[in-house]
Amino acid sequence: MSVSENLEAVRNRIAEAARRAGRDPDGITLVAVTKTFPASVVEEAVAAGHTVFGENYIQDALSKTTQIPDATWHFIGHLQTNKAKTAVEHFDVVQTVDSERLAKELNKRAKNANKTLDVFVQVNVGGEEQKSGVEPDEVEPLLRRIAEMGNLRVKGLMTMPPFLEPEEVRPYFKRLRELRDALTGTGVDGVDLSELSMGMSGDFEVAIEEGATVVRVGTAIFGARG
Numbered sequence: 244m245s246v247s248e249n250l251e252a253v254r255n256r257i258a259e260a261a262r263r264a265g266r267d268p269d270g271i272t273l274v275a276v277t278k279t280f281p282a283s284v285v286e287e288a289v290a291a292g293h294t295v296f297g298e299n300y301i302q303d304a305l306s307k308t309t310q311i312p313d314a315t316w317h318f319i320g321h322l323q324t325n326k327a328k329t330a331v332e333h334f335d336v337v338q339t340v341d342s343e344r345l346a347k348e349l350n351k352r353a354k355n356a357n358k359t360l361d362v363f364v365q366v367n368v369g370g371e372e373q374k375s376g377v378e379p380d381e382v383e384p385l386l387r388r389i390a391e392m393g394n395l396r397v398k399g400l401m402t403m404p405p406f407l408e409p410e411e412v413r414p415y416f417k418r419l420r421e422l423r424d425a426l427t428g429t430g431v432d433g434v435d436l437s438e439l440s441m442g443m444s445g446d447f448e449v450a451i452e453e454g455a456t457v458v459r460v461g462t463a464i465f466g467a468r469g
Protein backbone atom coordinates (compact mmCIF):
# COMPACT_ATOMS: atom_id res chain seq x y z
CA MET A 244 0.00 0.00 0.00
CA SER A 245 1.22 3.49 -0.82
CA VAL A 246 1.35 6.44 1.58
CA SER A 247 -1.58 7.95 -0.27
CA GLU A 248 -3.68 4.77 0.07
CA ASN A 249 -2.76 4.43 3.72
CA LEU A 250 -3.71 8.04 4.37
CA GLU A 251 -7.07 7.48 2.77
CA ALA A 252 -7.64 4.31 4.81
CA VAL A 253 -6.75 6.11 8.05
CA ARG A 254 -8.98 9.06 7.15
CA ASN A 255 -11.85 6.64 6.53
CA ARG A 256 -11.27 4.90 9.85
CA ILE A 257 -11.22 8.29 11.59
CA ALA A 258 -14.51 9.21 9.94
CA GLU A 259 -16.13 5.90 10.93
CA ALA A 260 -14.97 6.20 14.53
CA ALA A 261 -16.27 9.77 14.65
CA ARG A 262 -19.64 8.69 13.28
CA ARG A 263 -19.88 5.85 15.82
CA ALA A 264 -19.30 8.43 18.54
CA GLY A 265 -21.81 10.85 17.02
CA ARG A 266 -19.06 13.33 16.25
CA ASP A 267 -18.16 15.37 13.21
CA PRO A 268 -15.07 13.87 11.48
CA ASP A 269 -13.99 17.41 10.54
CA GLY A 270 -13.41 18.05 14.24
CA ILE A 271 -10.52 15.60 14.26
CA THR A 272 -7.02 16.56 13.14
CA LEU A 273 -4.75 13.83 11.84
CA VAL A 274 -1.11 14.48 12.69
CA ALA A 275 0.96 12.23 10.43
CA VAL A 276 4.01 11.18 12.44
CA THR A 277 7.08 11.11 10.18
CA LYS A 278 9.80 10.46 12.75
CA THR A 279 12.73 8.44 11.34
CA PHE A 280 11.36 8.79 7.78
CA PRO A 281 13.07 10.99 5.17
CA ALA A 282 11.72 14.21 3.68
CA SER A 283 10.75 12.34 0.49
CA VAL A 284 8.11 10.47 2.50
CA VAL A 285 6.71 13.76 3.80
CA GLU A 286 6.59 14.99 0.19
CA GLU A 287 4.59 11.90 -0.75
CA ALA A 288 2.02 12.70 1.94
CA VAL A 289 1.91 16.35 0.84
CA ALA A 290 1.28 15.20 -2.73
CA ALA A 291 -1.64 13.17 -1.35
CA GLY A 292 -3.06 16.35 0.16
CA HIS A 293 -1.83 16.00 3.73
CA THR A 294 -0.25 18.99 5.48
CA VAL A 295 -0.05 18.28 9.22
CA PHE A 296 2.97 16.39 10.51
CA GLY A 297 4.48 15.34 13.82
CA GLU A 298 8.10 14.77 14.81
CA ASN A 299 9.62 13.83 18.11
CA TYR A 300 13.35 14.35 17.70
CA ILE A 301 14.44 17.91 16.94
CA GLN A 302 17.64 16.93 15.15
CA ASP A 303 15.93 14.35 12.95
CA ALA A 304 13.14 16.80 12.12
CA LEU A 305 15.13 19.78 10.87
CA SER A 306 15.83 18.58 7.33
CA LYS A 307 12.10 17.94 6.94
CA THR A 308 10.81 21.14 8.53
CA THR A 309 13.32 23.09 6.43
CA GLN A 310 12.43 21.38 3.15
CA ILE A 311 8.69 21.48 3.74
CA PRO A 312 8.18 24.70 5.70
CA ASP A 313 4.61 25.29 4.53
CA ALA A 314 3.30 22.22 6.33
CA THR A 315 2.05 22.49 9.89
CA TRP A 316 4.60 20.89 12.20
CA HIS A 317 3.75 19.52 15.63
CA PHE A 318 6.51 18.66 18.08
CA ILE A 319 5.41 15.54 19.99
CA GLY A 320 8.59 14.28 21.69
CA HIS A 321 10.24 15.13 24.96
CA LEU A 322 11.66 18.63 24.61
CA GLN A 323 14.80 19.70 26.43
CA THR A 324 14.95 23.33 27.45
CA ASN A 325 18.12 23.90 25.43
CA LYS A 326 16.21 22.89 22.28
CA ALA A 327 13.35 25.32 22.88
CA LYS A 328 14.75 27.95 20.52
CA THR A 329 15.04 25.48 17.64
CA ALA A 330 11.59 24.07 18.37
CA VAL A 331 10.06 27.57 18.21
CA GLU A 332 11.82 28.26 14.92
CA HIS A 333 10.76 25.04 13.23
CA PHE A 334 7.43 24.05 14.75
CA ASP A 335 3.94 25.55 14.83
CA VAL A 336 2.76 23.54 17.82
CA VAL A 337 4.54 21.98 20.80
CA GLN A 338 2.33 19.24 22.26
CA THR A 339 4.66 18.24 25.05
CA VAL A 340 4.91 21.08 27.54
CA ASP A 341 5.52 19.34 30.83
CA SER A 342 7.07 21.93 33.14
CA GLU A 343 6.95 25.61 33.96
CA ARG A 344 10.65 25.84 33.14
CA LEU A 345 10.07 24.58 29.60
CA ALA A 346 7.00 26.79 29.15
CA LYS A 347 8.98 29.87 30.26
CA GLU A 348 11.79 29.10 27.86
CA LEU A 349 9.38 28.51 24.95
CA ASN A 350 7.59 31.75 25.78
CA LYS A 351 10.86 33.68 25.86
CA ARG A 352 11.99 32.22 22.54
CA ALA A 353 8.58 32.78 20.94
CA LYS A 354 8.66 36.38 22.10
CA ASN A 355 12.12 36.88 20.59
CA ALA A 356 10.88 35.38 17.34
CA ASN A 357 7.83 37.64 17.46
CA LYS A 358 5.47 34.70 17.28
CA THR A 359 2.74 33.01 19.27
CA LEU A 360 3.31 29.32 19.79
CA ASP A 361 0.41 26.89 20.17
CA VAL A 362 1.00 24.45 23.00
CA PHE A 363 -0.55 21.41 24.67
CA VAL A 364 0.19 20.38 28.23
CA GLN A 365 1.32 16.76 28.32
CA VAL A 366 -0.32 14.78 31.09
CA ASN A 367 0.97 11.54 32.55
CA VAL A 368 -2.45 9.93 33.01
CA GLY A 369 -0.97 6.52 33.69
CA GLY A 370 1.21 7.78 36.53
CA GLU A 371 4.15 5.89 35.01
CA GLU A 372 7.53 6.85 36.42
CA GLN A 373 9.43 6.73 33.16
CA LYS A 374 6.87 8.73 31.19
CA SER A 375 7.04 12.46 30.56
CA GLY A 376 4.11 14.64 31.40
CA VAL A 377 2.77 16.35 34.47
CA GLU A 378 0.69 14.54 37.05
CA PRO A 379 -3.04 15.21 36.70
CA ASP A 380 -3.18 17.35 39.84
CA GLU A 381 -0.30 19.52 38.62
CA VAL A 382 -2.05 20.46 35.39
CA GLU A 383 -4.14 23.29 36.80
CA PRO A 384 -1.27 25.19 38.47
CA LEU A 385 0.81 24.83 35.30
CA LEU A 386 -2.06 26.12 33.15
CA ARG A 387 -2.38 29.15 35.43
CA ARG A 388 1.31 29.92 34.92
CA ILE A 389 1.12 29.48 31.15
CA ALA A 390 -1.99 31.66 30.96
CA GLU A 391 0.23 34.55 32.07
CA MET A 392 2.75 33.95 29.28
CA GLY A 393 1.98 36.27 26.40
CA ASN A 394 3.53 34.26 23.58
CA LEU A 395 2.08 30.83 24.32
CA ARG A 396 -1.47 29.88 23.40
CA VAL A 397 -2.81 26.77 25.10
CA LYS A 398 -4.87 24.53 22.82
CA GLY A 399 -5.52 21.60 25.12
CA LEU A 400 -4.08 18.48 26.71
CA MET A 401 -2.01 15.63 25.29
CA THR A 402 -1.21 12.19 26.63
CA MET A 403 0.83 9.08 25.90
CA PRO A 404 -0.92 6.36 27.88
CA PRO A 405 0.75 3.10 28.95
CA PHE A 406 1.46 0.77 26.04
CA LEU A 407 -1.51 -1.58 26.19
CA GLU A 408 -4.19 -3.14 24.02
CA PRO A 409 -6.66 -0.56 22.60
CA GLU A 410 -9.52 -1.48 24.93
CA GLU A 411 -7.16 -1.42 27.93
CA VAL A 412 -6.09 2.15 27.08
CA ARG A 413 -9.67 3.41 26.93
CA PRO A 414 -9.79 4.31 30.66
CA TYR A 415 -6.70 6.51 30.25
CA PHE A 416 -8.22 8.39 27.32
CA LYS A 417 -11.40 8.79 29.35
CA ARG A 418 -9.36 10.11 32.26
CA LEU A 419 -7.76 12.82 30.09
CA ARG A 420 -11.16 13.92 28.83
CA GLU A 421 -12.59 13.99 32.36
CA LEU A 422 -9.61 15.98 33.58
CA ARG A 423 -10.13 18.47 30.75
CA ASP A 424 -13.84 18.74 31.56
CA ALA A 425 -13.09 19.32 35.24
CA LEU A 426 -10.52 22.02 34.41
CA THR A 427 -12.92 23.68 32.01
CA GLY A 428 -15.40 23.85 34.87
CA THR A 429 -12.92 25.62 37.14
CA GLY A 430 -12.22 28.08 34.33
CA VAL A 431 -8.53 28.89 34.22
CA ASP A 432 -8.81 32.34 32.65
CA GLY A 433 -7.49 32.80 29.16
CA VAL A 434 -6.89 29.11 28.57
CA ASP A 435 -8.63 27.14 25.84
CA LEU A 436 -8.77 23.40 26.46
CA SER A 437 -10.81 22.40 23.43
CA GLU A 438 -8.19 20.03 22.02
CA LEU A 439 -7.38 16.53 23.27
CA SER A 440 -4.36 14.92 21.60
CA MET A 441 -4.55 11.19 22.20
CA GLY A 442 -4.45 8.02 20.13
CA MET A 443 -1.80 6.48 17.85
CA SER A 444 -1.86 3.79 15.13
CA GLY A 445 -2.99 1.05 17.50
CA ASP A 446 -5.72 2.89 19.31
CA PHE A 447 -6.81 6.09 17.54
CA GLU A 448 -10.35 4.82 17.01
CA VAL A 449 -10.82 4.20 20.73
CA ALA A 450 -9.31 7.64 21.42
CA ILE A 451 -11.81 9.27 19.05
CA GLU A 452 -14.67 7.46 20.78
CA GLU A 453 -13.36 8.98 24.02
CA GLY A 454 -13.13 12.52 22.66
CA ALA A 455 -9.76 12.90 20.87
CA THR A 456 -9.64 15.93 18.58
CA VAL A 457 -6.04 15.27 17.53
CA VAL A 458 -4.68 11.81 16.70
CA ARG A 459 -0.99 11.15 16.08
CA VAL A 460 -0.54 8.35 13.57
CA GLY A 461 2.75 7.07 12.15
CA THR A 462 2.94 3.35 11.45
CA ALA A 463 -0.54 3.02 9.92
CA ILE A 464 0.43 5.64 7.30
CA PHE A 465 4.14 5.17 6.69
CA GLY A 466 4.73 1.55 7.73
CA ALA A 467 6.97 0.15 10.44
CA ARG A 468 9.96 2.22 11.51
CA GLY A 469 13.30 0.55 10.91
Ligand SMILES: *Cc1c(COP(=O)(O)O)cnc(C)c1O
Pocket residue numbers: 276278299319320403442443444445459460461462463
Ligand atom coordinates in the same frame (compact mmCIF):
# COMPACT_ATOMS: atom_id res chain seq x y z
C1 LIG B 1 5.81 7.72 17.40
C2 LIG B 1 4.72 8.46 18.08
C3 LIG B 1 3.38 8.39 17.62
C4 LIG B 1 2.97 7.53 16.44
O1 LIG B 1 3.03 6.18 16.80
P1 LIG B 1 2.49 5.05 15.79
O2 LIG B 1 2.24 3.90 16.68
O3 LIG B 1 3.59 4.80 14.81
O4 LIG B 1 1.27 5.56 15.14
C5 LIG B 1 2.43 9.13 18.28
N1 LIG B 1 2.74 9.92 19.33
C6 LIG B 1 4.00 10.02 19.80
C7 LIG B 1 4.25 10.91 20.96
C8 LIG B 1 5.02 9.29 19.21
O5 LIG B 1 6.25 9.39 19.69
